[in-house]
Amino acid sequence: MALDTTSSLGALTGTRYIQSLRDSREVWLDGEKIQDITTHPAFTGMIHELARIYDLQHTDEYREQMTYVSEATGNRCSISWKLPVSVDDLRKKRRNSEIWNEQCWGQLGRGPDILAPYMTSLYDARDALSSVENPNCDFGENIVNYYNYCAENDLFLTHALGDPQVNRSEQPQNEQREIEEEPVALHVVEETKEGVIVRGAKQLATAAPITNETYVSLSATFVRRADPQFVLAFSIPTNSPGLKMLCREPVSRWPGGFGHPLGLLYDEQDSMLFFDNVLV
Numbered sequence: 001m002a003l004d005t006t007s008s009l010g011a012l013t014g015t016r017y018i019q020s021l022r023d024s025r026e027v028w029l030d031g032e033k034i035q036d037i038t039t040h041p042a043f044t045g046m047i048h049e050l051a052r053i054y055d056l057q058h059t060d061e062y063r064e065q066m067t068y069v070s071e072a073t074g075n076r077c078s079i080s081w082k083l084p085v086s087v088d089d090l091r092k093k094r095r096n097s098e099i100w101n102e103q104c105w106g107q108l109g110r111g112p113d114i115l116a117p118y119m120t121s122l123y124d125a126r127d128a129l130s131s132v133e134n135p136n137c138d139f140g141e142n143i144v145n146y147y148n149y150c151a152e153n154d155l156f157l158t159h160a161l162g163d164p165q166v167n168r169s170e171q172p173q174n175e176q177r178e179i180e181e182e183p184v185a186l187h188v189v190e191e192t193k194e195g196v197i198v199r200g201a202k203q204l205a206t207a208a209p210i211t212n213e214t215y216v217s218l219s220a221t222f223v224r225r226a227d228p229q230f231v232l233a234f235s236i237p238t239n240s241p242g243l244k245m246l247c248r249e250p251v252s253r254w255p256g257g258f259g260h261p262l263g264l265l266y267d268e269q270d271s272m273l274f275f276d277n278v279l280v
Contacts (some may be wrong), residue, residue: 003145006154010075011067013058014051017156020212021047023239027271029208037209042250045265047210050156053103066096073152080113081151083120107266110206113156115215116150118220122146146235154211157235159275160202165229186216186275187229195280198232201272208245208271213237216273234280242278245271 009016018038027034029042037043049114057066057078079096081088100111122129122143130140150157163185185199208214215235236243251260252267 001250003031003149005073005149005152006029008075008149010070010073010152010154011057012054012078012154012156014048014055017051017054018047019092021210021275024241025239026244027247028244029250033177034209042247042267043269044208045252046207046269049104049265050210051271053100054154056099056103062099065092066099068092070149070152075152077151078113078154080116081120081147082121083123095127098260104266105262107262110268112154112156112211115159115278118159118215119147119150119157121142153212156207156210157213157215158205158207158211159215159217160205160208160218162203162278164201164272165205183230186232188232189229189277192279196232198275198278198280201274203272205245205271205273207268208238208273209269211238211249214273235278236278237280240278242276244276246274 021038022036025037027037029040034040034043038047047060056062057076063076067077068079068082069075070077079092083094084090084093096110097113100108100113104111108189126140126143128140129143130138132139147156166184184197184201186202188196189199190197202216205214213231213235217233218231238245248270249268250269251263252265
């Protein structure tokens, strides 16, 4: 089933980006549950800086360099999400990345476009994904729908790949646990008509609290796993019920922050993700 893009507005503005963060996401910092990250001093510097650059997409100076017209909707969408079919398309995508990096003084290790190339590559692999038989869905159709949804909404995605380092000498399914103690690594606990229910943790999701969605994928250890409950990849909204984000100590709040202007503006904030029976 296709994700609805009929009300999508294309390339984000700063105001729309900030509004997109005002939802029910569960973010924890230093023992405190953050009620609104858009007003919390640990996050406002980065959020407002990204909002400023998002606004550039709609200026006369940068509109043609940072956006393209969607053939499906007529929306102006970020060049980050354009499917490249020519050398010129690649040059335009490079120029868009240059603008983002010029505007942030090269301080954004993971900008809002970090997962766009990954999703466009999955789109390119749609036929291969469709060849994987599954009674509940067509994986190729899923990625086409999801790519279009991301592009038409200019979503900011991050990724969570690593497993919690409980025992580096063992695979998650082989870890020694007490009776009835659940594994810490993210795993499927139930399959339903609506989707799969997952539980466990993932690390390290840079910028997760200020994103729209997180792409959860496999760490390198997964290729050796025989237990399918640990083999999963999906994308999920940041405000999904049961998803909790535990943040590290923020650079933006270090003592003497006035003397660290780049830290105040460009703390991307790394988070540990905890999935408490989350429906995917």
